[in-house]
Amino acid sequence: MGKRLERVAARVVFDSRGDKTVEVEVTVEGHTARAAAPSGKSRGKREVVPFPEGGPEEAVRVVRDKVVRLSGVELEGLVAFDRLLTDLDGTPNLSSIGGNTAIALSVACATAYAASEGKRLYEALSELVNEVPALPLPLSNVLGGGAHAGPGAPEIQEFLLIPLGAKTMKQAVEVNVVAYRKLGRLLQRELPDFPLGKGDEGGYAPPIGNRKALELVRAAADETSDETGVEVGVGLDVAGSNVFDPRSNRYALRSEGLYLTGPEFKEYLVDLADEFKLVYIEDPFSEDSPELYADLQRDLRSVFVCGDDLVVTRAELIEHQVGRGAIRAAIIKPNQVGTVSLTVDAVRACTAHGAVAVASHRSGETTDAYISQIAVGLGCKVIKCGLIGGERVAKLNELIRIEEEIGAGKIRRLTA
Numbered sequence: 001m002g003k004r005l006e007r008v009a010a011r012v013v014f015d016s017r018g019d020k021t022v023e024v025e026v027t028v029e030g031h032t033a034r035a036a037a038p039s040g041k042s043r044g045k046r047e048v049v050p051f052p053e054g055g056p057e058e059a060v061r062v063v064r065d066k067v068v069r070l071s072g073v074e075l076e077g078l079v080a081f082d083r084l085l086t087d088l089d090g091t092p093n094l095s096s097i098g099g100n101t102a103i104a105l106s107v108a109c110a111t112a113y114a115a116s117e118g119k120r121l122y123e124a125l126s127e128l129v130n131e132v133p134a135l136p137l138p139l140s141n142v143l144g145g146g147a148h149a150g151p152g153a154p155e156i157q158e159f160l161l162i163p164l165g166a167k168t169m170k171q172a173v174e175v176n177v178v179a180y181r182k183l184g185r186l187l188q189r190e191l192p193d194f195p196l197g198k199g200d201e202g203g204y205a206p207p208i209g210n211r212k213a214l215e216l217v218r219a220a221a222d223e224t225s226d227e228t229g230v231e232v233g234v235g236l237d238v239a240g241s242n243v244f245d246p247r248s249n250r251y252a253l254r255s256e257g258l259y260l261t262g263p264e265f266k267e268y269l270v271d272l273a274d275e276f277k278l279v280y281i282e283d284p285f286s287e288d289s290p291e292l293y294a295d296l297q298r299d300l301r302s303v304f305v306c307g308d309d310l311v312v313t314r315a316e317l318i319e320h321q322v323g324r325g326a327i328r329a330a331i332i333k334p335n336q337v338g339t340v341s342l343t344v345d346a347v348r349a350c351t352a353h354g355a356v357a358v359a360s361h362r363s364g365e366t367t368d369a370y371i372s373q374i375a376v377g378l379g380c381k382v383i384k385c386g387l388i389g390g391e392r393v394a395k396l397n398e399l400i401r402i403e404e405e406i407g408a409g410k411i412r413r414l415t416a
């Protein structure tokens, strides 16, 4: 028997950057759930359109004028609402209701539906995909630049830490925090005038070159491994589309005075990976150069080259790029596709092809922690959700709560 969709409501709220976004409430069989959409700043070209023309205010109007018409329908399953939403939108890129509006509605509806069965969203999702709920390893942004910081910061967008051997979620977070604080001390020693300012995702944003930044992050990771006994891995999100300058056809590392061709930049990254023992490199190149991804993955067989803008959470793109050997991991950002169902398809594509699914926040976030529920339920081995700042730690604290519910020690590993 179906479950009745009773009420849909929306409002404009603010995200961690102070930008407007949309928050919704959906009631299914007397159970109300709320969800808010995050926003990206270094977005992939193939992502769905985040908001209808007119922005978040227009998105709220669309919910009030159009989506409310769906109230009263019977939902035949956890994600049955998604089809109704995409049909109502009627465009291939969700431009009439907006991908952010859609993901908030889709998540809130699935959460309310799960609640009507006495379940949390992660439990209902894990049943849907036949996964045993377990915790993802947190991949934490501790230093950053690119589109998430001001001028003078590194061109590489994110310097990341992952506590590879952590035994519990609580320990994993604690280890990353220890490393973050050590990094702060190292930065103060290196740059006495730097007031430890931060970028959009809570990592330090120092005026420093990429190589020097990586040196300090590696040192903080090594000291932390020695002190805690938990091996800490280092990774990067290059966000290559933003480093690439199409006019000169070069990867522009201004902080180091380097202007490199694609193959030269590949060699630069291979050297960094060898020297600093990287385990993970996300979006190393422009999203239009998958052949460079494949070259890098061939050169660095033990590294997880990960696609974000390259595959934008689309199952068919993930299958294609994993199949050709361009990547061994894919970022899962539900608002890149706009529905929980398409997110499920994307994670399934990873699992089926032996790639690591990395559930991910966006640079503009709210305190909503649905990404943590999705990561646990769908079987993502890693979650990239920041470390410092209320909207970042909200995701980690949700994982600590889930750990209490499913039992300690159920933590996934970074393996293919």
Ligand code: PGA
Binding pocket: 039, 040, 041, 042, 043, 044, 237, 239, 308, 360, 361, 362, 363, 364
């Ligand atoms: P965005 O970037 O959320 O600003 O798009 C995050 C990322 O590139 O991973």
Ligand code: ZN
Binding pocket: 237, 239, 282, 283, 308, 309, 331
């Ligand atoms: Zn990215």
